[in-house]
Amino acid sequence: MLRQTEGSQAVARTVAMCRPEVICAYPISPQTHIVETLSDLVRTGELAPCEFISVESEFAAMSVAIGASATGARAYTATASQGLLYMAEALFNAAGLGLPIVMTVANRAIGAPINIWNDHSDTMSQRDSGWIQLYAETNQEALDLHPQAFKLAEALSLPVMVCMDGFILTHAYERVDLPDQDQIDAFLPPYEPRQVLDPAEPVTIGAMVGPEAFSEVKYLAHAKQIQALDLIPEIAAEFAGMFGRDSGGLLRAYRADDAETIVVALGSVLGTIEDTVDELRDQGVKIGALAIKSFRPFPLEEVRAALAHAERVVVLEKALAVGIGGIVSANVRMALSGIQLHGYTVIAGLGGRPITTASLHTLFKEAIADELQPLTFLDMNWEIVQRELDRQRMDHRPGPHAENILRDIGIVAARSH
């Protein structure tokens, strides 16, 4: 059913059709509209049977999901940013216990300085938590990924994060094709856990494992994610067959077949990148794009196959690994090991800074001319950076740099760029 609706509401309605039995949530922007809608659906009885639990923290949210999932319930939660970090310990635990929890992350920056706007710092920080991470490009894909995520999670006994850009997707009203309950029921059978907490068959879950078996346990977690590399495309194909549209999968290439330059990115920024690619193609530039949909597991072979023929690769990422630079680009380079090509890391869109076609146009031109620095910061205001660096040179106690820069700019809140 075609609907003009908000991304969060579309996701919430689709999640509800997946018949989660326990939903636990702690509010954090920009995730709030998702759980507010789910709360409504539980209170009105539209989603039943389901327990909606307002917990006291994200750490508790993931812990409630762990308890519910271990007892055989389909469990769901959603979070963002600081909330994801606050549940970090429980994230590793859910993955280690092999619990098929599904969670939406409305991607948002990590403080300090506190910032509510979109980037990928939050989920990138948890890339090694053992969770599968799927990144949505559009609201349609964000909602489509949820039934796929439950199916994948339950097939592998692994938790899955569906990552959608905060505000850019969660708060955007656009047309989406909402599935019907019958379709979802046909696609996603009821959860049949392999092992549950049950007095009729007592099991001990979460016991200590020492050095004699820990490596093997960890390897098996890795092996399960590698299995997901086969399963993710299978589930996406099944979804396409049933719903008539492509969503999910490992990768999606755009005008990349004959491209000399390929831009790699995750999430909603692909739309802007593809518009820019189109502009440059019109000018005869052989450029294309590659969307990474599954960041964990990381499809090394598929990425290699998609990029091997290019002359240069520009990885545009919405997170910064302080002290080295790129996160996605490090993974891409692992996929390209042994292949000599020009590689550029571009850090863009941090804390919600808009990524415009104009900026990308200039950036890609520089890349094609191989004039780009290996590590480039898109639209950086070097003047205020330099001012603070100078201040630090002059004064051995220059004070907090975030506040200094705001003072230089003369505003105390973000503005549009």
Added chain:
Amino acid sequence: MPYQQIKFYQAGSFVVGNRLLEPEERSVQAKMDRSNSLTSGHRACQGCGEALGARYALDAAMRATDNKVIAANATGCLEVFSTPFPESSWQLPWIHSLFGNAPAVSTGIAAALKVKGRTDIRVVGQGGDGGTVDIGFACLSGMFERNDDVLFICYDNEAYMNTGVQRSGATPPAARTATTKPVGKEPGNVFGQGKSAPLIAMAHEIPYVATATVSDLRDLEYKVERAMELRGARYLHIFVPCPLGWGSASNDTIRIARLVKETGLFPVFEAEHGEVVGVSKIRRQVPVEEYLRPQRRYAHLFKDPPRTDVIAHIQKRADRNIRRFGLLPDENDSADLPGHATDAAGGPGSPPHPDETSAAAILAESHEGAT
């Protein structure tokens, strides 16, 4: 009279010989068909109060629910000594997730059971004092506040024993721990810190809050059974001596647990919906020295010269508890044990009951070393 009232304090304890009781009144542990929820072979230290408390509490919960209990355990001694996988001492469905989330995991289990229509299965969360009053406290308060259908049991041995006896928010003043050593001007843990988790639990006005010690296992069993009669959030705080951490003899675990109650330092009571409904009266009040002296964690108080000022300060805390909870029996009191209203306890100054000789002997023994 044609019948004789049974006294629950033979041999210096409150334990009555089971043979004197009707079968249905006997301890769960006296039954051949007890569940042995925490069965033998685990790695707890000799004299571990926590192992004893957990065994009694869970077996009582199992009996009260027709063996339909799921347990969620916080990280800690109880978790570690019971599950050196592939061995497990648990004969009930049991999950360990993290140190600080056992109350929330319990909530998740209860929610799953509710949605599946299996509310006949009950949930018990459990942890040590660190997992309960410190790192798990936010999750505990949230579980209380939502009135989730969970009994949470804290086995309080007053420090982080699993990591090597560091101070927790339940460590009492003056106690030596690895992070409150008896050095400096004020040796041991400082005064004016720490919290009463039972009182904070009561402030949530949850259906049931109770305290117990492993010296009175019948009272402990009763409180678990009472808790399982109720729905919603319930909290049981059990005082469990730790021979290793406290520097007490393994065979003194029960005696020390008894003395903490008899001094008034650990009030044993139960409360419903935020109001105290029952108090275990002190049978014969003893000075706090009797409790402190057998524990090496307080040894620095008894050096030459002894820290009589610190001991007096601790005594004041005991006296305050006694006033606050009305721990000394009145003339009219005929019962001191909730659920076992059979004890005609003597107040201070009243002569020892004839069948209390062993108790008197143990207490007299404790007096020998008093300053």
